[in-house]
Amino acid sequence: MTSDLEELTALPDAQKEQLARSVLAALGIDVKRRQKDELIHACTVSGYHSDQDRNPTAALNVDNLLWHCLGCGTGGTVLWLIATLQHTSIEQAREWLHGEAGLTRAMDLPDLLALFDSLYAEKTRAPLPTYSPRMLERWQGIDGYILDDRQIPISTAIRMGICTDPDGFIGPPENRVRTGPRAVIPHWWQGRLVGWQSRRLPGADPAAPKYLSTPGFPREETVFAHDPAQDTVVVVESPMSQLRHQHHQPIEATFGADVTAEQIQHLARGRRKLIWFMDNDNAGWKAAAGRTFNGRFFPGAPQRAAAHCENWIVENPFAADPADMSDEMVDLLIAEHAVPWPVWQKPDQLYCHRCLQPSHNGACQ
Numbered sequence: 001m002t003s004d005l006e007e008l009t010a011l012p013d014a015q016k017e018q019l020a021r022s023v024l025a026a027l028g029i030d031v032k033r034r035q036k037d038e039l040i041h042a043c044t045v046s047g048y049h050s051d052q053d054r055n056p057t058a059a060l061n062v063d064n065l066l067w068h069c070l071g072c073g074t075g076g077t078v079l080w081l082i083a084t085l086q087h088t089s090i091e092q093a094r095e096w097l098h099g100e101a102g103l104t105r106a107m108d109l110p111d112l113l114a115l116f117d118s119l120y121a122e123k124t125r126a127p128l129p130t131y132s133p134r135m136l137e138r139w140q141g142i143d144g145y146i147l148d149d150r151q152i153p154i155s156t157a158i159r160m161g162i163c164t165d166p167d168g169f170i171g172p173p174e175n176r177v178r179t180g181p182r183a184v185i186p187h188w189w190q191g192r193l194v195g196w197q198s199r200r201l202p203g204a205d206p207a208a209p210k211y212l213s214t215p216g217f218p219r220e221e222t223v224f225a226h227d228p229a230q231d232t233v234v235v236v237e238s239p240m241s242q243l244r245h246q247h248h249q250p251i252e253a254t255f256g257a258d259v260t261a262e263q264i265q266h267l268a269r270g271r272r273k274l275i276w277f278m279d280n281d282n283a284g285w286k287a288a289a290g291r292t293f294n295g296r297f298f299p300g301a302p303q304r305a306a307a308h309c310e311n312w313i314v315e316n317p318f319a320a321d322p323a324d325m326s327d328e329m330v331d332l333l334i335a336e337h338a339v340p341w342p343v344w345q346k347p348d349q350l351y352c353h354r355c356l357q358p359s360h361n362g363a364c365q
Helices: 004-009 013-026 078-086 090-099 101-105 109-119 133-138 144-149 154-159 239-245 261-268 282-289 301-305 327-336
Strands: 031-035 038-041 058-061 066-069 075-077 163-165 182-189 192-200 211-213 232-236 251-253 273-276 291-293 296-298 310-314 338-340
Touching: 013 031, 013 038, 013 058, 013 078, 066 078, 075 078, 078 090, 133 192, 144 154, 182 239, 232 239, 239 251, 261 301, 273 301, 282 301, 301 310, 327 338
Parallel strands: 232 251, 232 273, 273 310
Antiparallel strands: 031 038, 038 058, 058 066, 066 075, 163 182, 182 192, 192 211, 291 296, 310 338
8 A cells, every 4th residue: 555655756847846836826826946856936825925926935845735834834735725625515516627728738537536546545544633833823712602602611612713704714715705703622632733624603694504624624633732741631522622621620521422443542641541421312322332333243432441541431311411510510420420431221211400300401490
């Protein structure tokens, strides 16, 4: 199996450079000069530069098609660059690239498609994107929904850099749509800003996605609010649950119920104990207990992590996620209702966490 670099190295140098130049030209970027293996040009991702005409700080490497800016520290793959400049997803960037006729001057279209499929296929993960923290400075303030409705302490919101995007623009520049206010939740990994998620706030277009992520968001390769120094950690699905309870519990989030092997390694490495507090729904139950597909059993996340450390699961009787519960209730469930993973069972009956009656729709009676 060849690597991304080997796939590219096999191409003639002139063809690789023409492909890189064609991508930049299609994005409206003028190359100032070539310096060794890099095409130097002005940074068009961050607006916090000066005198980019005379002193350009961005470069696209013609060998591996990785883009970076020395001025702001932002960088990622060429598909990430396209998605970021077009305000679209990685998949939409791939479609745009495939449909850009001008790029076929560098390579025949079938070869171009095959190259980019090999570059960013699942077999080899693309490098994590890196953003300049200054890119968050365009958004100011913390919406009351985060502090009041979601009950995230102001100290947590400030420490984690949560801010508000009042416009919530989505779509490419020529067809941008304002969807309304969104809470922006930065994601840091090993000291670098690798992206952010945004959540729709009250007053936004209800048809807009509830959650959006930056292009190439590394949900499968990273863990939210990961702290390797913690000996015992509570694992939840949602960053919102983590934010709600990080002030009183050592807690990390997996960006959903699908927990990858790479996330298991990060969560379990050097740890004594993991306490899984998954959402009380089908996805959360499968994540905890495992699932059978086409006659084959796939172990749940706690069983997979058990090879590395002790694993427990919270027996949660409530029809609520940790983000919806009080500090006292979460503390009680973790302290008195967590059991070793082999004896955990899916609840037969769910209850309302407010009135303690069987779960119901609407207000408590």
